[in-house]
Each structure stands twice: as C-alpha cells, then as structure tokens.
Amino acid sequence: MSNRMDSEEKARQERIEAKKAERREASKKFRKDPLKITSLMDALTIILIFLLKSYGSDPMEVPQKKNELMLPKSSSVSNMSECVDIQISRSAIVVKGKPVVKVLDGKTLESGATESSNPMLITKLKVQLDDWRKKAAEEKKKDVQKYEGEAFIAADGQIPFKIIKQVIFTAGMARYTRFTFAVVKTRGG
C-alpha cells in the first residue's frame, strides 16, 4: 500500500518538474525571441496622427449636449473662421464660454434681461459684445469706433427665432455686422 502511494507521489513530483521545465523553456524562448510590436506601433502611430489632426482642425469648438445645445444639420460646406462666438442653448446665452443671460424653458429670456424701452435689446449681452469688439479692434490695431465685428452664433435647433432675433439685434447694436450660423455638416467639404 505504502509502495503504491510512494510511486504515485513520485509520478506527481515528476509531472510538476516537467511542467516547470516546460515553463523555463518557454521563458528562455521568449527572452530569445521577444514579442514583435513594430506593426502595432505603426497602427497606433497612424491613429495618433489622425486624432491629433482632428483635434486641431477647427478654430472653434461647439460642445454639443442633448436637450441643451444640438446644432441643426445643414448641407452647407463652408468652414468657419475665428470670431466672437455666441452660444444659445436651452438654458443660457454664453459669450466666449461665459454665461451672460439665462433662457427659461428653452423659450424665453429671464425677466429683466432686455431693456424696458427696447424689448429686442439684451442689456448684459451688449456690454459683453462691446468689450469683445473693443478687444478685437485693439488687437488688430484698428479704430475702435469704426471697427465692425463678426459674430459666430451656435444655437440649439429648437430655440424659437424670437431669441435669435434678439441676439442678432443686440449684436447689431454692438456693431457686429456679419453673422455666421454654426451647423453640423451633412456632407464633407
């Protein structure tokens, strides 16, 4: 009985030893012949270049968010250029990343946002746009009084035209004469 147990134990030990030897062999082989990662490196470099290109291709970014700011789709193939950006989402009007006026229910402006004598003029927005126009004129070394700005409006597709109208009117009062509307391109160009 004990002989049989000894032989079984011996066989088990031998199996373990054989496995260890096998592992040692594999490890040696791996050290001698390491994993080839050059092709993987090539693929990753291509992905990296593509991502870096898409990262820096647009002069301005419009962060889109569902039920907040979703740009309308358009067949336009014209690209944008650097100018003052006004974002009109369902909750606020934002100038160059800074919230200026609240939008209630995605339909109306907060109370007191417009001038009582002129319901088309958004007071706080005009102040902001005036500042940005002055800065732009000084940067370009042009006469502040004569300089006419260009505004880039990124608005949610469901915003009523009334708000767009108020924003454009206010921008016009701040001497912004040309407007470009941001859209999502449905075709390349």
Added chain:
Amino acid sequence: MAKKRAAKFEVEIEDINLMPIMNLITLLIPFLLLSAQFIQIGVILVDWQSRARARTQKKEDENKRTLGLTINITSKGYDITTKEKGSACPSKTANGQPCIPVSMSGGNKIYNRVALRKFLYEKFWKPNKSNNSLEPDKLDRNIYSDWGKVTIRPESTVPYEVVIQTLDASRELPPEAKGDVSGNLACVFKKPQGQQEWQLTGNCMFPFAQLAAH
C-alpha cells in the same frame, strides 16, 4: 602592430525598447478620443436686414430692376413674395393659403424645404439665369440689381432649425439644375487667410441671405 589590426570587436546591437513609447501612445489615444470632434461644424453666412440695406444702398439705387425676393416663414408654411410682383402664388394667397403649406407628422409641423428649393429654382432662378450672374465681372450686365439676394422673414415662434433649412433651400440649386450649370451643385463661402471678406465659390441659387423680423 599586426596583432592590433587583426583584433576584431564584436558589437552586439540590441533592439530599441519600444515599450515606453508604446505606453505613452496608449495613454494619449484615449485622451485624444475623448476630446476629438468627429462632427464637422460648418457655417452659414447671413446679414441682418437693416445693416445689409445700409451697406448696399448705393448699388441698389442704380437704374436697375429689383427682384426683392422674400420668404416669409409662418406657422402655416412658406409664403414667397417679390418686391416687383407681390405674391409668387397669387391664387393661393387669395384663398389665405401660403405658397408651400406645412404638413403634419406625429404632431410636428414639417416645412417642405425640397418643394421650396424647387419652387425658387423654377419660378425665379431658371427664367432669369441667362440675364443675371453672380460672377463679379458680369455683375454690371445683370437685369436685377439684387440678384442672388434673399430675405428670410420667420415668425417669432418658428424654430431656428427651420430657418437653417430655409437658408439651405434658398442657397443651393436642386438636382434638376445639373444640366444648367457646369461642375457640382455645391455653393461654398470661403474666407482666405488674413482677409476680412468671404468669397463665394461654386454654383449657387440665392446665397446672400438676410434675416428680417416678421
């Protein structure tokens, strides 16, 4: 001396260890994927009517005809008028209907922009294209001083999306126009580096849009 010359040194060149670069790239990719914009943002150029009028006053005062094309976007649909002849669809206007009425789908109003584009092409662009051009050197020969201009007048409640669709419909030619123009039907505004003014390229219908209050 001879012994020195005969001495050989075996230099074993090891493979470059790419692992640190791999680690760096693998870290960069998720970061760039998160911040990358896969949607391409484009622009549509518009003027606000009062400003545009002041700027083009001199040109339009010349002894030329004025088309004065206006698209009114009402809750009922598209109503098209011209300064020269009034309503573009008098029979419908007489019945209190718009030129291109809205249709209802799932409780939402659908503005038929395909029909609008075709209407503008057949009624205004095609009959007048031989006597009018958008090319700068041919502008003097135009019959209409405001050729290429359109005024969009949406009601206050109209969603912004519909305004954009209307601008698209008036700017670009329909597929039916392929035989009338050379090249593709794209209408593009480009701003050359360092320049203030946008330049128009391609084949356009009424690309100079002005927005006006209803």
